[in-house]
Amino acid sequence: MALRCAGLFLSKELSASSQIAKQFRQLHISTACAGSNFLKDSPNTALDKSILERYRKLETPANRVQATYLWIDGTGEHIRLKDRVLDKIPTSVNDLPKWQYDGSSTYQAAGENSDTILAPRAIYRDPFKPGQNDIIVMCDTYNADGKPTKSNKRAACQAAIEKADAEEPWFGIEQEYTLLDVDGRPFGWPANGYPAPQGPYYCGVGADRVYARDLVEAHAIACLYAGIDFAGTNAEVMPAQWEYQVGPSLGMKAADDLWVSRYILHRIAEEYGVVVTLDPKPMKGQWNGAGAHTNFSTKAMRANGGMKAIEAAIEKLSKQQERHIRAYDPKEGKDNQRRLLGALETSSIDKFSWGVANRGVSVRIPRGVADAGKGYFEDRRPSSNCDPYAVCDALIRTCLLNE
Structure with a gap:
């Protein structure tokens, strides 16, 4: 088994993955637009997905990257996320800035001291964004004192x-x-x-x-x-x-x-x-x-x-x-x-x-x-x-x- 560096997802594997991206988007669009065949009571199925596809076709600046930061919330089993735009293409997690979020809204902090830190750990290509360089960033979480949050099991596992x-x-x-x-x-x-x-x-x-x-x-x-x-x-x-x-x-x-x-x-x-x-x-x-x-x-x-x-x-x-x-x-x-x-x-x-x-x-x-x-x-x-x-x-x- 050969491991692949995260940075390669943004460079050497780009052409090899383009066909996969095309297949995913074709299947994703055709099935998403057929939402009426699924759950009529879900508000998401009432949305016209072709509208979003129209905007996905627009060209974005070559040096701008959308990064979706993921983390595990205080339940220990649910994912949270938020996006930020970077002004350069990262080649590894070391190029990514730490970020913060309101931990009091994710069961991880008190309201009077709610800023919780996101530390980037792994990079993935993003199948939901239009740009070839857009990424998903898996993070782990830390309290203001630098110690891992209670739901951060990754730090101990890494050790x-x-x-x-x-x-x-x-x-x-x-x-x-x-x-x-x-x-x-x-x-x-x-x-x-x-x-x-x-x-x-x-x-x-x-x-x-x-x-x-x-x-x-x-x-x-x-x-x-x-x-x-x-x-x-x-x-x-x-x-x-x-x-x-x-x-x-x-x-x-x-x-x-x-x-x-x-x-x-x-x-x-x-x-x-x-x-x-x-x-x-x-x-x-x-x-x-x-x-x-x-x-x-x-x-x-x-x-x-x-x-x-x-x-x-x-x-x-x-x-x-x-x-x-x-x-x-x-x-x-x-x-x-x-x-x-x-x-x-x-x-x-x-x-x-x-x-x-x-x-x-x-x-x-x-x-x-x-x-x-x-x-x-x-x-x-x-x-x-x-x-x-x-x-x-x-x-x-x-x-x-x-x-």
């Missing part, structure tokens, strides 16, 4: 990754999510009832089995354009539920990519008038929940005979169940209480377990890994609304730093 740098930790994250109507019901479900039981929907095809595929495909194209290590997508077990994957990526990139991909997903859904929820158990009863299964490996695990290193890491994880449950959802386990029931392809929240090719355990070793005797393991406990920085941090500190 852990730096300590474990020689181990070359890789992460791949499987993000499950559910599409909702504006009334909170899963998108495409009958208004006064339920769809047929689970079975035909996973990786399905057909109008009676799959809902909003256009939205999903637009998201994939936009993520590829942005420079995310986007690995794939599929319909999930519950109707109106989908999954996409990012990684495998070295160090911090998978977690940064996941947050930016979530932002892109919400933005596209916003124009359709569809609501995206990362709730780990959006529907009670015999319906699958949603997770963010996290695949983890090190240089030793990927080498010949790596199964020994994998089993050693799993042994360490077995002794830290409570710590990881607290780290794996933003409410320190309360969200996962509704999902990790020991049923519907989940393990029990109270008991650690592992196995080969078993989707009802805490940690799964894929069949191909067991056969090869090397590779990675999948931690199936993180919830769909987890903070990936907290998840990656916990895995490194338990498995590599022996904390």
Whole structure:
């Protein structure tokens, strides 16, 4: 796996990404304009998207760049953003200025001392802006005294990754999510009832089995354009539920990519008038929940005979169940209480377990890994609304730093 410098997204990959941009915008425009086929009660679908496209065709000054600064608010699971115009094209995050915002409006500061600092950390190309140099900037957040805000899990994760740098930790994250109507019901479900039981929907095809595929495909194209290590997508077990994957990526990139991909997903859904929820158990009863299964490996695990290193890491994880449950959802386990029931392809929240090719355990070793005797393991406990920085941090500190 080769990592790509963020600056390359603005230069060497420009021509290679132009076709992706064209595909995204064509699909984005055609499907957004068909909003009446989606949610008639969402005000966003009433807007004529072709008006915005008319302005997107206007040329902007070559030396002016629109930068969308993203950050995680005080809930630990929602994205906020604001835009600023730069007077030069940045080649790395070091060229980007720090910024501030009103933390009292994002659950992160008191009104009498509300200025909260945004520190740029990663650059992505922006699929929503017309300029080829316009960017998305993933930031983390700091209080006025320079200390990380409570919801800034990235700072601790970065410190852990730096300590474990020689181990070359890789992460791949499987993000499950559910599409909702504006009334909170899963998108495409009958208004006064339920769809047929689970079975035909996973990786399905057909109008009676799959809902909003256009939205999903637009998201994939936009993520590829942005420079995310986007690995794939599929319909999930519950109707109106989908999954996409990012990684495998070295160090911090998978977690940064996941947050930016979530932002892109919400933005596209916003124009359709569809609501995206990362709730780990959006529907009670015999319906699958949603997770963010996290695949983890090190240089030793990927080498010949790596199964020994994998089993050693799993042994360490077995002794830290409570710590990881607290780290794996933003409410320190309360969200996962509704999902990790020991049923519907989940393990029990109270008991650690592992196995080969078993989707009802805490940690799964894929069949191909067991056969090869090397590779990675999948931690199936993180919830769909987890903070990936907290998840990656916990895995490194338990498995590599022996904390």
